[in-house]
Amino acid sequence: MEKGSLTEVLFDGSNFKETLDWPKRVNICLGIARGLKYLHQDHTSGKVVHRNVKASNILLDGNLNPKVSDFGLAKLYDEENPYQFIKEIGTVVNMAPEYAMRKAITDKADVYSYGVLLLEIVSGKSNSKSEKNQGNDYLLNTACVLHSEQMLLNLVDANLSGEYDKKQALKMLDLAIQCINLSPTLRPTMLEIVSELEQISNVNAPFPSA
Incomplete structure (x- = not known):
């Protein structure tokens, strides 16, 4: 995976950041969603919950195609024991609120992340860093x-310099807001997310990204 992790490309490598134009960002979002859909729905052994979805666990090849990686916390989901994940937690800043509330964990925790x-x-x-001069105003709070x-477009990366599809961006940000709903049952499934992103991007590649 020549480009390393999404963290390196998106946050750490200023020399890479210019390569992340709008179509490439849409492609990365869709690729990650397809990978998670594969884990949740298409995996031959049953539903797998990753539980640690974050930028550093997304690897990019030379063409910036994403692959979901690091399955150290991943487990097969057991509907009869939805509390099995509580003792083992992933990255706090991307963690679904039901973890902290000690409630049953499902694949919707991955949707939140x-x-x-x-x-x-x-x-x-990065959601793990607060904005300068904004106190504890983290990305998640700002988005909400x-x-x-009704000013979600203010979130779009200024490095894009207006070179992005505003309708696509607004739909993707609306989708993100749905994903971080405090209620797991109100979050969309990864199948629904993939369907929405495919409509947004008008791309239909069948191969999973995990």
Whole structure:
């Protein structure tokens, strides 16, 4: 995976950041979603919950095609024991709130983390870092405030310099807001997310990205 992790390309490598134009960001978001859909729905051994979806666990090849990696916390989902994941947790900043509330964990925890990642890719900002001069105003909080004010497009990475599809961006940000809903049952499934992103991007590649 020649380009390393999404963290390196999106946040750490200023020399790479210019290569992440809008179509490539859409492709990365769609590729990650397809990988998670494969784990949740198409995996031959049953439903797999990754539980640690974050930028550093997304690897990029030379063409910036993403692959979901690091399955150290991944487990087959057991509907009869939805509390099995509580003792082992992933990255706190991308963690679904049901982890902290000690409630049953399902594949919707991955959906929440994917929503955070979607916000990061569109904005070019990390949720693990607060904005300068903004106190503890993290990306997730900013997104929720801007959504309530119907100003979500203010989140789009300034490095894109207006060279992006505003309708696509708004749909993707709306989708991210759905993913980070506090109620797991109100979050979309990865199948629904993939379907929405395919409509947005008008791309239909069948191969999973995991």
